[in-house]
Every structure is written in C-alpha cells, then in structure tokens.
Amino acid sequence: MLTYLLRRFVLALLVIFTVLTISFALTRLSGDIAVAIAGPAASAEDVAVIRKTYGFDRPLPVQFVEWVRSAASGDLGRSYLYREPVSELIRDRLPVTLKLGFAALMVALLVAIPLGIVAAMREGSLVDRGVMLVALVGQAMPGFWLALLLIIQFGLRLQWLPIAGAEDWTGFVLPAIVLAFSAIPALMRLTRSGMIDALSSDYVRTARAKGLSRASIVMKHALRNAAMPVVAVSAVQLGALLGGSVVIEAVFALHGVGFLAWESISKNDFPVVQAVVLFLAVIYIALTLIADLFNAVLDPRLRAA
Amino acid sequence: MDCAICWGPRVTPEPVLEVRDLRIRFGGVVDAVRGVSLDVRGGETHCLVGESGCGKSVTALAIMGLLGRGAVRSSARLAFRGTEMAGLSEREMAKLRGDKIAMIFQEPMTSLNPAFTIGSQMAEVFERHRGGGRRVALDRAAGLLGRVGVSAPGLRLAQYPHQLSGGLRQRVMIAMALMCDPELLIADEPTTALDVTVQAQILRLLVELQRDLGLAILLITHDLGVVARVAHRVSVMYAGEVVESAPATDLFAAPSHPYTRALLACVPVPGVVRRDQPLGSIPGTVPRMEPGFTGCAFRARCRYAMEVCADDVPLRLQGPDHRYLCQLVV
Amino acid sequence: MMAVRLRLGGTLLGAAIVLFVAVLAVFAPLLVPHDPFAQDLMGRLAPPMWLDGAQAGHPFGTDQLGRDYLSRLIYGARISMLIGTATVVTSGLIGITLGVLGGFFGGLVDDAVMFVITCRLSIPLVLVALAVVSLVGSSLTVVVLTLGLLLWDRFAVVSRTTTMQVRNLDFVSAARAAGCSRIYIMWHEVLPNIVHHLVVVATLEMALAILLEAALSFLGLGVPAPLPSWGLMISEAKDYMFFTPWVIEIPGVALFVLVLGINLLGDGLRDLLGATRDA
Numbered sequence: 001m002l003t004y005l006l007r008r009f010v011l012a013l014l015v016i017f018t019v020l021t022i023s024f025a026l027t028r029l030s031g032d033i034a035v036a037i038a039g040p041a042a043s044a045e046d047v048a049v050i051r052k053t054y055g056f057d058r059p060l061p062v063q064f065v066e067w068v069r070s071a072a073s074g075d076l077g078r079s080y081l082y083r084e085p086v087s088e089l090i091r092d093r094l095p096v097t098l099k100l101g102f103a104a105l106m107v108a109l110l111v112a113i114p115l116g117i118v119a120a121m122r123e124g125s126l127v128d129r130g131v132m133l134v135a136l137v138g139q140a141m142p143g144f145w146l147a148l149l150l151i152i153q154f155g156l157r158l159q160w161l162p163i164a165g166a167e168d169w170t171g172f173v174l175p176a177i178v179l180a181f182s183a184i185p186a187l188m189r190l191t192r193s194g195m196i197d198a199l200s201s202d203y204v205r206t207a208r209a210k211g212l213s214r215a216s217i218v219m220k221h222a223l224r225n226a227a228m229p230v231v232a233v234s235a236v237q238l239g240a241l242l243g244g245s246v247v248i249e250a251v252f253a254l255h256g257v258g259f260l261a262w263e264s265i266s267k268n269d270f271p272v273v274q275a276v277v278l279f280l281a282v283i284y285i286a287l288t289l290i291a292d293l294f295n296a297v298l299d300p301r302l303r304a305a
Numbered sequence: 306m307d308c309a310i311c312w313g314p315r316v317t318p319e320p321v322l323e324v325r326d327l328r329i330r331f332g333g334v335v336d337a338v339r340g341v342s343l344d345v346r347g348g349e350t351h352c353l354v355g356e357s358g359c360g361k362s363v364t365a366l367a368i369m370g371l372l373g374r375g376a377v378r379s380s381a382r383l384a385f386r387g388t389e390m391a392g393l394s395e396r397e398m399a400k401l402r403g404d405k406i407a408m409i410f411q412e413p414m415t416s417l418n419p420a421f422t423i424g425s426q427m428a429e430v431f432e433r434h435r436g437g438g439r440r441v442a443l444d445r446a447a448g449l450l451g452r453v454g455v456s457a458p459g460l461r462l463a464q465y466p467h468q469l470s471g472g473l474r475q476r477v478m479i480a481m482a483l484m485c486d487p488e489l490l491i492a493d494e495p496t497t498a499l500d501v502t503v504q505a506q507i508l509r510l511l512v513e514l515q516r517d518l519g520l521a522i523l524l525i526t527h528d529l530g531v532v533a534r535v536a537h538r539v540s541v542m543y544a545g546e547v548v549e550s551a552p553a554t555d556l557f558a559a560p561s562h563p564y565t566r567a568l569l570a571c572v573p574v575p576g577v578v579r580r581d582q583p584l585g586s587i588p589g590t591v592p593r594m595e596p597g598f599t600g601c602a603f604r605a606r607c608r609y610a611m612e613v614c615a616d617d618v619p620l621r622l623q624g625p626d627h628r629y630l631c632q633l634v635v
Numbered sequence: 636m637m638a639v640r641l642r643l644g645g646t647l648l649g650a651a652i653v654l655f656v657a658v659l660a661v662f663a664p665l666l667v668p669h670d671p672f673a674q675d676l677m678g679r680l681a682p683p684m685w686l687d688g689a690q691a692g693h694p695f696g697t698d699q700l701g702r703d704y705l706s707r708l709i710y711g712a713r714i715s716m717l718i719g720t721a722t723v724v725t726s727g728l729i730g731i732t733l734g735v736l737g738g739f740f741g742g743l744v745d746d747a748v749m750f751v752i753t754c755r756l757s758i759p760l761v762l763v764a765l766a767v768v769s770l771v772g773s774s775l776t777v778v779v780l781t782l783g784l785l786l787w788d789r790f791a792v793v794s795r796t797t798t799m800q801v802r803n804l805d806f807v808s809a810a811r812a813a814g815c816s817r818i819y820i821m822w823h824e825v826l827p828n829i830v831h832h833l834v835v836v837a838t839l840e841m842a843l844a845i846l847l848e849a850a851l852s853f854l855g856l857g858v859p860a861p862l863p864s865w866g867l868m869i870s871e872a873k874d875y876m877f878f879t880p881w882v883i884e885i886p887g888v889a890l891f892v893l894v895l896g897i898n899l900l901g902d903g904l905r906d907l908l909g910a911t912r913d914a
C-alpha cells in the first residue's frame with residue numbers, strides 16, 4: 001500500500017510538471033505576447049517597454065525555468081490587469097468556487113444516489129426506465145441554456161431567487177443545481193449498475209438468508225459495496241465541476257476562480273490564465289489521490305494490497 | 306468412521322419441516338418444481354439429490370422464501386414445526402430466517418460480504434434476532450468459530466473474508482448459521498466448491514454438529530458419495546419431481562426408480578457399488594419442463610421406457626417408508 | 636417487454652433525429668426560406684408562428700437583427716454536425732492510436748500512454764479550450780482542432796482496455812505465429828474487433844463536442860459571428876430573453892434534441908453491438 005501510494009505521488013508530481021509546461025506553452029501560443037498585452041492601440045515603443053518589464057525579451061527556456069521555479073515556491077506571478085499577485089487573486093476568489101463546487105456535488109449525490117438505488121431495486125420496470133430517462137435528459141441538457149431558463153423562471157417570473165451574484169446563500173441555489181446536472185447522469189448510472197450487481201450477489205442472498213431487514217440488506221450490505229466506485233468518481237466529478245464552473249460562474253456573474261479565468265482570458269491577462277489552469281490541475285490530481293485513499297478505506301481488499 | 310448409516314438415526318416423530326406438493330413456475334413458462342413433498346425430522350439429515358437443473362436448489366430457496374421476482378410458488382403445505390409458512394409476510398419470514406431456519410450456500414468465496422469483518426457479519430444475525438449488545442454477540446461468535454474448528458477465533462473476528470481460505474469461509478458460514486441455535490439447517494451443496502480434503506472435513510463437521518445439537522438438516526447435493534456418508538433419508542429429484550424417497554440404507558440397498566439406479570451406476574459409492582459392475586453414465590440431459598407436461602419426465606432417457614410412460618405416473622410403495630414414481634413394479 | 640419496446644423506440648427515435656439534422660445540415664442552402672445572414676432592421680424580433688403577432692414567411696420569427704430564425708437554425712445544424720463529426724475524427728485518430736499502442740504493447744509503452752491520459756484528464760477542459768481559442772483567434776477550424784486535441788481521452792481509455800482483451804485471443808496469437816507484422820495485426824486483427832466499442836464512444840464524444848462548442852460560442856470564444864452557431868444564437872439573444880424568451884428557447888431546444896438524439900442512438904448501438912459504456 002505504501003509503495004503504491006509513493007508511486008502515485010511521484011506520478012502526480014510528474015503530471016503537475018507536465019501541466020506546468022503545457023500552461024506555459026499555452027500562453028506563448030499566440031506569438032508575441034507583449035503585443036497582445038499592450039493592445040491594438042499601443043505603439044512599438046510601448047510594446048518594447050512591456051517586453052522588457054515582463055522579461056519576454058529573454059530566451060524562452062530561461063522564461064520557462066523562471067516560471068517553474070517561482071511556481072514551485074508558490075509564486076504564480078502578477079496579474080497585468082489587477083497588478084496583484086495571482087495567488088492572492090485566486091485565494092480571494094476560491095471560496096465562491098469551492099462553495100459552488102461542493103454544493104453542486106451535494107445536490108448531484110442527493111439526486112443521483114437515491115434515484116440510482118430505486119432504479120436498481122426495480123430493474124427493468126417503468127420506474128427504472130424513468131430514471132434512465134432523467135440521466136439521458138441530464139446528459140443532453142446544455143448547462144448554460146438550463147441556467148438561462150431557470151433565471152427566467154425563478155429569478156424573473158417567480159422572483160424567488162437572485163439572477164446574478166452571491167450576496168448570500170440564495171445566490172448559490174440556481175448555479176449549484178445547474179452545475180449538478182452535469183454530474184448527475186454519470187453518478188446515477190454508476191449507482192444503479194453497482195446496486196444491480198450488489199443486489200444480485202451471493203452475499204446479499206446470504207444477508208437475506210440471515211433474516212436481516214430490507215433496510216439493512218439494501219442500505220448496508222448492497223450500498224456499501226456499490227458505494228466504492230461512486231465515491232471514487234465523486235472526487236473526480238468534483239474536479240470536473242470546479243473546472244466546468246467557468247461557464248456557470250460567467251452566466252450567474254459569480255466572482256469565483258472560473259469567472260476570474262474567463263475575465264483574464266478575454267482580457268489577455270496571461271499570468272492569471274496560466275496559474276488557474278495549473279491550480280485546477282493540481283486540485284484535480286489531489287482529488288484523484290484522495291479518491292484512491294477513500295477507496296482503500298472503504299474496500300478492505302485494497303488495504304492489504 | 307462417522308458414516309451416518311452406522312450409528313443410525315435418532316429421529317423424533319414430529320417433522321421439523323413438512324413440504325407437500327410444492328410447485329414453482331418461472332415467468333409462467335418453466336416449471337422448475339412440480340409437486341415436491343418431503344419431511345425433515347429433528348436430528349435427521351435429509352438429502353435431496355439430483356443432477357444440476359433438476360430444481361433442488363430452487364426447492365431450498367423456496368422453503369426459505371428467497372425466490373426472486375418472476376418465480377411463483379404454490380404448495381398444499383409448507384410447514385415449519387407445524388406452522389404453515391406459505392401465508393407469512395416477508396417480515397414474518399425474515400424473523401424465521403437466520404433464527405429458526407438457517408442456510409449455507411455453495412460458494413463460500415462470494416457468500417460473505419467483502420466489505421465487512423467476519424465478526425460484524427456473524428454478530429448482526431444474533432443482534433437482529435436475539436437483541437443484546439454487540440459484545441455478547443461477538444463472544445458467542447468467537448465460541449462458535451472455535452466450535453466449528455476455526456483456530457484463533459478472536460483474531461478471525463477482526464478479519465475480512467478475503468483474508469480467509471475457502472474452507473475457512475465455509476466454516477465461518479456454518480458458524481454464522483448456528484448463531485441463533487436454529488432447528489433446521491438447509492445446506493445447498495456446501496462442499497461442492499471446496500477441495501476434496503476440505504470437503505471431508507466440512508462433512509464430518511456437519512455430522513458432528515447434528516449429533517451434538519440435534520439439528521434437522523436438509524442437505525442438497527449432486528454427489529452420491531456425500532449422500533452415502535451423511536444421509537438418514539434420501540429424496541432423489543428429477544425434472545422438478547421427487548422420483549424416489551427412502552431411508553438411506555433402503556435406497557442404496559434396493560433402488561427402485563430407473564433414474565436412481567442409473568445414478569448409482571454412474572458413481573462409485575464405497576461399499577455400495579460392486580467391483581464387477583461397470584461404471585455407467587446416463588445419456589441426454591435433464592429436460593426443461595413446460596406447463597402442461599404429463600407422464601414421466603425421465604422416459605426420454607429411460608432404458609425401460611414404455612408407451613404407458615406418457616400417462617400419469619403412479620406412486621408406488623416399496624416398503625412402509627420407501628416410495629417411488631414409476632410404472633414399473635419392482 | 637415494455638422496457639424492450641421502449642429501448643427500441645428510443646434507438647429509432649435517436650436515429651431519426653440524427654438523420655433529420657444531418658439532412659438539414661447537408662442540404663441547408665436548398666432548404667432555407669431566407670438568407671440566414673440577411674438583416675432586416677425593420678422586422679426585428681418577430682415572434683414565431685405559435686405566438687401572437689407572427690409574420691408570414693418567418694415561421695420561427697426573426698432575431699434581434701431581423702434575420703430569419705428558421706434559416707439560421709438550419710445553418711446552425713450545419714455547424715453543430717460539422718463540429719461534431721470533425722472533432723470525433725480528430726480525437727478518434729489521436730485517442731485510438733494511443734490506446735491501441737498502449738494496450739497492444741503494454742509495458743513501458745502502456746505506462747507512457749497512461750501518463751499522457753492522466754495529464755490530459757487533469758487539464759481543465761473548458762478553460763483550456765477557451766484560452767486556446769482566445770489566443771489563436773476564433774474560427775471554425777480552431778474550434779474543431781482545439782476540441783479534437785482535447786476530447787480523445789475516452790477513445791484512448793476504451794481502445795486501450797479493449798485492445799488488452801483482444802490481444803490475448805487465439806486469432807491474434809495465430810496471426811503472430813503466422814509471422815504477421817505488429818502493425819498488420821493491430822490494423823487487421825485488433826481494430827476490427829474493438830471497433831464496435833469505439834462507435835459507441837464516438838456518439839458520446841460527438842454529443843460532448845456539440846455541447847462544448849455551444850458553450851464556447853455562448854461565452855464568445857467559439858465560432859465567430861455572424862455564423863449561426865446555436866450556442867452563439869443563444870448568446871446573442873440573451874439580452875432579449877426576459878421579454879421574448881423564445882429567442883433562447885428555440886436554439887436551446889434544437890441543441891437539446893440533437894444531443895439527446897445522439898445519446899439515444901449511442902445507447903441503442905451499445906445494446907445492439909454488445910459494447911460497454913465505460914469499458
């Protein structure tokens with residue numbers, strides 16, 4: 001187990017280094033970065049000044065080593081737009097995105113797990129088909145469009161919830177629901193197939209032969225085994241939700257990390273883009289590691305391996 | 306040698322389990338069980354023997370009330386200790402299961418839940434049916450593990466199924482079945498998945514437990530060697546019917562149904578099959594029975610098949626306690 | 636029985652939707668009642684025919700610049716289908732090559748392939764796509780290439796695991812014993828035996844690509860105006876959605892129905908071809 005974790009850790013470091021390289025290359029894609037920063041109105045002299053100030057006149061490998069070295073020490077550079085360290089910008093915006101991501105995951109799990117269980121218990125029935133239809137609809141629903149529809153209905157017509165911003169928790173309700181939609185189909189299918197396997201297993205037959213209550217059979221014996229992959233995928237889904245919150249934060253004008261990234265992209269604020277890509281990648285990698293640990297705790301067979 | 310036949314049955318007259326005319330139909334198109342009747346008495350091992358697909362496991366599950374959806378059960382009588390079970394609700398059945406009636410299965414590798422410790426899985430049966438704290442339940446579990454020959458029971462309680470061998474797991478299943486002192490133990494092919502040496506140990510254990518606890522055992526098997534070692538009474542099943550039922554000694558001494566005779570000819574049972582008889586096999590397979598079938602189901606494979614075999618088959622007596630279903634009079 | 640009939644019905648419905656949209660896309664210039672780019676500032680935001688005040692000749696109404704909504708919708712089908720298929724081809728080429736190589740050779744090659752897949756999965760998809768389009772400049776080609784370079788992970792994962800299953804089967808061993816080259820075996824023995832899994836992945840990826848393109852265009856970093864991408868149509872119309880909600884409802888429903896159709900078809904194919912969803 002320890003060697004396995006060590007291997008995973010080394011692999012994670014390698015992946016992070018690769019992402020560092022990619023995010024660096026990404027910002028150099030457009031050719032002359034100084035021209036992009038200066039904007040169309042700038043003179044050649046302005047561009048030259050910018051080039052010198054930000055060190056773009058140095059050779060690319062030098063710039064790259066510099067970026068890696070400072071990123072490793074936690075310095076992600078300064079925003080051209082806000083004239084602030086990027087790490088501080090991210091730290092300020094992170095709570096909003098984290099709240100949104102966790103709320104969305106909670107909504108998704110609260111919908112997906114019960115529906116998945118019910119579908120599995122009535123496999124092949126109309127209830128089951130209905131649940132699978134929900135999954136299909138969820139998969140086909142464009143998030144930003146659903147967001148607009150909900151804004152029209154609950155924000156404008158019924159006036160129950162704010163249509164933008166996050167003054168208090170009510171501002172998170174609609175965005176969390178919309179974001180949850182993208183995670184529900186996968187989690188629901190996984191719960192359903194896991195529960196179908198578990199409910200038809202020999203150990204569930206044993207549990208029934210022991211005269212255990214239906215609740216204990218379904219919620220303890222079957223769900224515990226079906227939950228293992230769901231937990232692993234939930235962690236990965238949380239990573240995807242945090243990454244995918246760009247669109248939702250933009251629609252609802254929630255000033256989180258995603259909104260920051262979108263703003264920076266449209267304003268050519270490269271250090272921020274570069275840093276957010278790296279930051280989200282690190283979170284994703286950390287979450288997959290946590291998922292593995294979780295699985296080891298839940299599945300005694302993995303603990304020994 | 307702990308051959309059951311040697312020390313003879315200490316049988317109480319009142320049957321623990323009474324089954325009369327049990328029928329099970331799957332999805333309205335397959336008759337898996339077609340009128341099975343059998344009794345299991347206290348202190349008696351009743352073996353239900355037959356080829357795979359003859360309906361013996363389904364019979365066991367039906368007695369436990371564990372048939373899946375799509376199976377329809379009917380019976381003239383299905384009584385445990387004189388109480389009819391057919392009308393019981395799922396909740397009332399669940400109270401009997403694991404408490405008065407326990408069951409062990411063929412696959413010890415998969416029959417235990419991989420996610421919980423042995424101790425937790427054993428204790429929960431006791432807690433469910435007898436209440437009391439986990440401490441009490443775990444003490445009893447440790448005691449029973451020792452009783453079924455598991456070394457270091459205290460250590461095993463904290464282990465997970467994947468840490469145990471197949472033989473050990475089957476011992477755990479047996480100990481778990483004994484947690485609430487059941488009166489009836491249904492064992493569905495308990496030794497089939499195990500190594501030959503382990504098979505012998507498990508069989509010996511069952512015989513011992515029965516002698517000491519006065520259990521009634523319904524043992525389902527396809528292995529006549531197993532039958533010869535433990536059975537007091539044998540019912541031979543074919544295509545959903547009991548075609549012959551007799552005390553074990555009578556059955557091996559004077560098999561009456563052609564199917565029983567064919568079965569015995571296939572298997573070298575120590576002390577029963579003589580050297581000079583060749584080992585046979587029965588051509589063909591067990592047919593799938595559809596509703597509306599009449600006559601003898603074995604006639605397609607039977608060397609004595611006659612025209613009358615397509616008619617209803619009479620139940621014949623070959624002694625006070627020995628019945629068989631056949632046109633032939635032996 | 637009920638469930639089987641529903642399943643078959645779903646597959647046929649999905650196939651019908653995809654076929655219908657494909658026909659619209661291919662024959663768009665012949666089918667449109669108006670030029671989808673022609674503005675008519677006097678006839679802006681004319682409501683569709685099921686609402687009061689509809690204008691003859693504009694069954695789906697007109698947009699904020701007076702362009703015929705039906706014509707734009709039909710041209711939008713072109714963009715969605717084009718993005719969907721082109722992305723699947725690009726990402727399929729990358730993903731299947733990586734997956735088959737990793738699954739077939741195993742060992743170090745496989746380790747490398749797994750590493751590349753892990754790297755790809757840890758990159759935030761939408762964000763990088765937005766950044767690339769923003770930096771390189773938005774055009775149809777850029778969107779297709781960006782999505783194609785990002786969406787190959789499932790192709791790689793599925794082709795890798797299925798190749799591993801096929802690799803050890805007898806006919807592959809036989810081909811190896813007969814002295815066939817490894818390239819030949821991969822192309823002629825492995826690929827035909829995993830292709831049914833890949834068809835299902837292709838439908839899933841096509842649906843995803845279409846949704847992503849719409850999202851990128853919605854954020855203004857996808858297909859450039861005045862091309863009538865459904866996502867862009869929603870984006871351009873959203874300032875008017877509080878007064879005339881149909882301006883976002885019509886392209887949104889089109890997008891939803893097309894993606895639903897592709898997914899229904901994919902689910903049906905999976906059952907039909909006996910492929911797994913996530914291998």
